Amino acid sequence: MSAAEPKPVSMFDVAKRAGVSHQTVSRVINDAPMVAAATRAKVKAAISELGYRPNRSARTLAGGAVRSVTVFTFDTSLYGTAETLRGIEDAASAAGFTVLISVLDPEQTYTEGEILGRLSHDGAPAIVIAHDETTTQARRILRKAQPGAVVATGDDKLRDEPGAADWLVPLDDRLVAKRATRYLLSMGHRTVHYLAMPGKARRQDGWSEALLEAGIEPPEVIPSGWTIGSAATAAADLVADPEATAIMCGNDDLAFGVLHAAHHAGRSIPGDLSVIGFDDCPMAAYHIPGLTTVDLDFRGVGRSAFELLRHKLEGGPEPRTSWRSPELIVRETSGPARPRS
């Protein structure tokens, strides 16, 4: 049915065609100096005539500069991780890097061998998007095994580890969580509840700090899963309680779940209840009512993570951090507390 696959053209084919040695071809495709302009042109011509494309496996095997990153994450379809991945991909492909992805199951515990075995080879560069236990652990394993080739992003508490600045691109949302909580307090709410995603996020710290500073004992955190549905379930009791007038949620999806639950409990937004999310996903602005939330530049963080990794790999000037800092965006799900009767 199908013709025999034609043997792919190698560096030697190009070399023969251009009348040079294979090493010269190598120099040309790696933009090495010490090649005469005329030779370079000849080789380039041969390359395009033959449609030659270098073999990445051979390149890595031969120990050339590494041109791939493995991204570890626990879910590619959540807004935050998807955007971060996107940012990494943007920066990586612009730099000619290949992106591999490795999804870790949050339900599972991985051994060191299982994590390292997911790399294309020992010492291969990696970026960990760490938002939960499993990915955080993966980060620990990877950093221990090959500190020079791993960076991480995310919102786990372990950023307090010594030297974290060397390898962490943090989404500094603690401060803005604090600001958001203060904002709610300033609207007359007597306290602010927090609906948390699995894992410990710094934003939770910001929330409790703000309350404490206002002399308020933080109420018990409401634990939720990652899905809208789990948030709706988790918040069911809370939204039914007329005493609760302000809820901050770990991310926008959870906020949507809470809003849904509140709607079914017959509470009006923001009259009876103020709700705040995190992420500013595209839906937030188009939800009715518009969701008050925190703009988080995941894509920028992803890009920066890649730049930092590249810096560790290739040296060069320290890349400057370049993502928007988190900011509270007030829309229509938050407002003044109803005066107490």
Place this chain on the structure above:
Amino acid sequence: MSAAEPKPVSMFDVAKRAGVSHQTVSRVINDAPMVAAATRAKVKAAISELGYRPNRSARTLAGGAVRSVTVFTFDTSLYGTAETLRGIEDAASAAGFTVLISVLDPEQTYTEGEILGRLSHDGAPAIVIAHDETTTQARRILRKAQPGAVVATGDDKLRDEPGAADWLVPLDDRLVAKRATRYLLSMGHRTVHYLAMPGKARRQDGWSEALLEAGIEPPEVIPSGWTIGSAATAAADLVADPEATAIMCGNDDLAFGVLHAAHHAGRSIPGDLSVIGFDDCPMAAYHIPGLTTVDLDFRGVGRSAFELLRHKLEGGPEPRTSWRSPELIVRETSGPARPRS
């Protein structure tokens, strides 16, 4: 500052330790037959004592069975593509495959070399998630270059190409689009408008067929971008028109945009206007009002695409298609047309 990187352990180290030849080690890690049980045990012990992990680059270079897939897509953060990618990843990592991803910019046109150059090597297996022009073209290039190692998924019209069954995992939504349109018609709507994503989707065919069969000339399609915002803008005029009572949207995000626009135009849902989406993303059920939409099993399609690819690569029994067929889920954004005054 850092100690010298220890040289990674190779197959030869394991061989020496186990007192066998490197080839025997190779047999063990590849689960080849013709190895005595005792030898196998000895080698396995050596492997775990030394923490040996095979080098993927070396394996592919040496021409062993391929253990990686490159996924081409145009956006990793859209619900449909993210879920498909997730499905591919699930199946791939279960089968011990590495997933590489390559994001194509929809604004850009790629040459054959640019597409093929993104593969790890000539002939490397690939899956294309083709929902737009750019990815569809990438699919054409890849299929031409290496028909034995490329499958595609998605909703482009080119599924009508001869022999498509061999390499396409289709999301058969034409029929359900037709059913959805008929459903709206049966609710008394005089016609149904269609808000389209970029690229030509089969669901649009289903829509026009249903109208034609009912003796209705399909109204002009409203073109939209991929974002919620673009849909809101695109639909602004339409929702303001009291004659328009039913709109079908290319996906849920677009539907949310339309709903937002309708809200601002002061039209009540579903009293004045019925809106239907596609995808049944998690938000659809929690939107207020609940979005009538079509359940599309992207994850299942992704899994199947991988299985089909693997079948092409390794032979074996034809994998059976195993994803939920699309189904209309009626929620609260659709209902009977208001009786004409």
Place this chain on the structure above:
DNA sequence: TATGATCCTGTTAGCGCTCACAGATTCCGG
């Protein structure tokens, strides 16, 4: 013209693995 420095190019080895094959050992029926 000798003498080095500077530029360019080729040769060789080897990355870690799999393939194809060749040898060694065991087991069986005749």
Place this chain on the structure above:
DNA sequence: CCGGAATCTGTGAGCGCTAACAGGATCATA
């Protein structure tokens, strides 16, 4: 007790590339 299969194991070559070095030109300087 032998021939031949069946089972196991080792040897050699080579995948396509890069690193390290060894040359051969060419040029300015003495």
